[in-house]
Amino acid sequence: MTDQTPDTETTAGDRAAPPRDPDDLLRRAGVRGDPDRDQHFLVDDRVLDRVPTYLPADADTTHFLEIGGGTGALTDRLLRVGEQVTVVERDAALAAFLREEFAGEIAADRLHVIEGDALAVDLPEFTACVSNLPYGISSEIAFRLLPRKRPQVLMFQREFGERMAAEPGSDDYGRLSVSAQHYADVEVVEVVPPTAFEPAPAVESAIVRLRPAEPTYEVDDESFFFDFVKALFTQRRKTIRNGIRNTAHISGLSDPEAVVAAVEAEDEELLRRRAGSLSPEQFAELTALADEHGR
Numbered sequence: 001m002t003d004q005t006p007d008t009e010t011t012a013g014d015r016a017a018p019p020r021d022p023d024d025l026l027r028r029a030g031v032r033g034d035p036d037r038d039q040h041f042l043v044d045d046r047v048l049d050r051v052p053t054y055l056p057a058d059a060d061t062t063h064f065l066e067i068g069g070g071t072g073a074l075t076d077r078l079l080r081v082g083e084q085v086t087v088v089e090r091d092a093a094l095a096a097f098l099r100e101e102f103a104g105e106i107a108a109d110r111l112h113v114i115e116g117d118a119l120a121v122d123l124p125e126f127t128a129c130v131s132n133l134p135y136g137i138s139s140e141i142a143f144r145l146l147p148r149k150r151p152q153v154l155m156f157q158r159e160f161g162e163r164m165a166a167e168p169g170s171d172d173y174g175r176l177s178v179s180a181q182h183y184a185d186v187e188v189v190e191v192v193p194p195t196a197f198e199p200a201p202a203v204e205s206a207i208v209r210l211r212p213a214e215p216t217y218e219v220d221d222e223s224f225f226f227d228f229v230k231a232l233f234t235q236r237r238k239t240i241r242n243g244i245r246n247t248a249h250i251s252g253l254s255d256p257e258a259v260v261a262a263v264e265a266e267d268e269e270l271l272r273r274r275a276g277s278l279s280p281e282q283f284a285e286l287t288a289l290a291d292e293h294g295r
Contacts, residue, residue, distance in 0.1 A: 019080070020101075022048060022073035026198065029071045029097045033199045038136040039091075041070050042155070044196035047207075048073050051153060052081050052130055054189045054209050059151040065126035067118045067141055068134050072098050078130055079105055086112045086124050119144065126150060135160070135201075139176070146183040149212040153189075161188050161206030168279050175233040178280050179226055182219075184210040217284035224295070225287045227251050232275040232283075240278075240286070241271035244294075252295065259294035 022043040026032070033039040042048060051074060055061070061082040069075050069087035071094065078085045079102075089095040095115035105111040114121055119140055126148070132155040133141055139160070145152060156164070159172075165186040166172035180186050190207040194200035219225045231247035238246065241260055248256045263271055263286065270282070278286075 019045070019049065020073060020076040021045070022071070023198075025071040025073055025101070028101065029094065031071065031094065031097075033197070035199060035201070038134040039070075040135075040197040040199060040201045042073060042132050042192075042196060043198045044192075047190075047192055047196050048077055050190065051132075051155070051207060052077050054153045054207060055128055055130065056151050056209070056211055060127035062127045063125070065123065065129040065131070065145075067129070067131040067145075069098055069113070070094060070132070072101055074130065074132055075102065075111070079110060082128075084110055084112070086114060086126065088114045088116065088118045088121060088123070090115070090117045123148075128152065129154070131155065143179065146180065146210070149183065151212065152184075152210040154208050154210065155192070156206055156208055157201075158191055158204040158206040161208040164208060169277050173276050174236070175230050178229050178283055180210070181280055182215055182222075182225075183212065185213045186210055215280065215284070217281045219284055219287065221287075221291060224252065224291060225284065228287045228290055229275075229283050232286075236275045238274070239271060240273050240275065243275060244290070248294075251290065253290060255294045259290045262289045262293040 022041065022045065026041060026043070033041050062084065064078045064082040064085045066075055066078060066085060066087045069089040075085060075087055075098065087098060089098060092115060095113055098113050099106060102111050119137060128150055129145055129152040135157045138156050142154065163172045163174060163176045164180040165188050166177045187209045188206045189209045192205040192207060194202070194204065228251045231251035232240065232243045234250060235243040235246055244259050245256050253259060260271065266289065
């Protein structure tokens with residue numbers, strides 16, 4: 001598979017040695033990115049070096065999780081700041097290359113390679129996650145990771161990242177914003193151009209920092225909360241009054257009129273609002289009334 005044995009200095013785990021060159025890694029692996037398979041390798045050294053620095057200052061670096069290790073350019077950077085790294089890589093050839101390229105780190109029990117789909121494999125316990133995610137399954141992976149409540153620095157398509165971080169009242173604010181911010185403080189820390197990748201994607205990317213945070217409100221049934229938020233955003237141009245009435249088949253309400261009446265008794269003005277203007281706290285208040293009066 002490879003045409004050159006890896007540098008013995010770096011495979012020995014010498015953190016003082018220069019970082020592995022991403023272009024050299026691609027060449028040694030003998031692979032090219034495939035847009036049809038959502039493969040875009042991050043090859044800009046400057047961006048790669050910055051990614052781990054976006055972790056919160058108090059993040060525990062004992063055990064990193066990386067989803068989509070590729071040829072190991074980011075893996076190499078994580079090994080320089082963390083004690084252990086677990087990489088999940090679904091491509092069998094790339095997983096084999098990682099085991100060969102990082103044989104020294106694996107022998108030293110500093111790196112573990114899991115070959116498989118990140119949506120299906122058992123994820124280990126980890127103290128922080130830093131990853132350049134496959135964009136096609138960004139949402140599914142993000143919401144598998146967020147409930148773990150660990151610091152994360154994740155690369156997304158720019159539009160997706162900005163929607164995660166959006167504030168109420170903005171055009172980007174929606175179901176994704178409420179759901180992500182239920183688990184974490186979300187911040188876009190860097191926009192990354194297509195030229196940072198090989199091959200270049202058709203869109204800009206964003207590095208997003210997620211700091212785990214407990215919500216300032218209580219939700220008794222998270223599944224119902226997310227379903228109710230989803231339902232109201234399917235009718236985002238309608239008032240909350242009409243949204244509740246029109247989406248019972250999505251939210252699971254058996255008596256939407258009872259919910260409208262309960263909200264009207266508490267805060268009639270809220271029924272005239274639209275989903276895009278409500279804070280997560282207000283969605284939680286609505287959900288509590290819906291749960292009590294409409295299920």
